[in-house]
Amino acid sequence: MKYERVIELAKRRGFLWPSFEIYGATAGFWDFGPLGAILKRRVENLWRELYVIREGFFEIESPTIGVEDMFAASGHIDNFVDLIVDCKKCGEMFRADHLAQDVGKESTRDGVAKLIKAHNIRCPECGGELGEVRTFNLMFRTTIGPSSERVGYLRPETAQGMFVDFPRLLRFYRDKLPFGVVQIGKAYRNEISPRQGVIRLREFTLAEAEIFVDPRDKSHPRFDEVSDTVLRLYPEKEQLRGKDEIEISVKNAVKKGIILNQFMGYHLALVHLFLTGVGIKPENLRFRQHKKEEMAHYAADCWDAETLLDLGWVELVGIADRTDYDLKSHAKKSGVDMGVFVRYGKPKVVERLRIKPKMDVLGPKFKDGAAKVADALMGLRPERLDELGKEMIEVDGKTMRIDPSWVECERVSEEVHGEKVAPHVIEPSYGIDRIVYALLEHSLAEEAVEGEKRLVLRLPPRVAPIQVAVLPLLTKGDLVEVAEEVASVLRKNATLVEYDDSGTIGRRYRRHDEIGTPFAITIDHQSLEDNTVTIRERDSMKQIRVSIDGISDTIRGLLDGKIQFERVGTLV
């Protein structure tokens, strides 16, 4: 299996290591070793280039521990759980709510437990008696402070930290929609059974963007920039009918209603741009729409960017229209207004009926209770004013019939400058660890060179952990001096260099092939004579001879793909 060969190389060369290995590794936790950590950081930085710099979404950093109220509002405490029951006889484990779904609609633990008891549901495997219904929340729980009862949870996504900052963010962005904010950071899910290395981790890195948009207008101002991008889509309809993916431009997919709106379309295209830019080949990439029943409770539309690995299609990015679910939930729980006042282009003049309590009647009649009666009257719906004589109001728990003489209606015309809207959220959510793994798997190639096996990691130069190897042909004498000088010059130009003088030259080339170093500079005897070196290209194994003067610019140009390898120097 290719997965095993990738992990073998990754462990041996310092990309990925099982965490806490000396104490017996723990499933779902992996270290990024020296090369893995650089690779991952470079992927993250390319992500920042796209979302922070190009899109202009500022990055924030919120705590990885969140307070209980936040996750109560977000629904994670109630919904991020599995109800589990096991058979006392055969030990098999089941989703309790699944077993009970035929006899009644219950989602709480007690409710489901009652159903199971009332209908005497037995183990579907062996008919044995079922045990207690347990809940298993996928969030890691902890307490805050030394002797505190205050509960905290490790965040299962970075998103909530951005949602709860919404009022501050709105002010920062000067009260205008749309705007975006991003966060790259760790998230934690106490998976029941993590599998497949870094594909399902208990601690992992998410890069998430939350884009807050006007719910009435989800057209994207720069939609034209990406609308011709052709995506491979796997819409719900095609999945249900057992058909294949379709290739379609973002423009047409939105037009045909396959993608819900321009904002979703724009961000699908952006995900495509990022993933292919970082080195995922388009033929290994598709966007699969969530089916209705798998869609999270908050989402209106959701697509997974999936890549084809040895393990099958694996989700790398989720792109969801989360609607106003999150902001409304936090507004309700916290009591803090999460709406945005959206101004109209021109103020609208609206005419409406207004209720005006007649205080000169209410005052003498109700004395100090008059104000409360007036408040109650103000709460009436103006369109029902003709029923005044029949309407009841409730004041201090007492119900009373309204006397028409208490109120006066007037038709007023008002200038309305805008309205309060609850923003919707478009959210691309990237699993960085999976992307790094996918890059390794896609890059790893095994080829035969003159009968010998060559392992080569064809990482794109923009993510390769080492960009250039500097190798003196001999380990002694003047060559070392020159080589060290070349390495130093490159380092001063922010190039990731590894100087290596250990072993034969062939061995060193292969070593660097395995870790994906795109170019190797070799200093040989001729270097001392005419101030030139050779540059070897990883993928072709070809070599050119170039001058040491300007070596830094040459390498920079090669790494950026701005100059062509065979044109920079003479082929050796």
Added chain:
RNA sequence: GCGCUGGUAGUGUAGUGGCUAUCACUAUGGCUUGCCAAGCCAUAAACCCGGGUUCGAAUCCCGGCUAGCGCACCA
């Protein structure tokens, strides 16, 4: 969480109750060579953890951890 199969130097492995635990690659130092894993010498490096059985356990038994696969799970 269940089932099956595995876990021996950094990597891949041999070893079915008694060895100083096999071999190769890798790594480090040296000699030699001097542009694609060459050769020679030397060195370093391992029985997943815990119990049990036995005079004696890498080997057999039990439990745990862990890996792959299948099931379940994946808001």
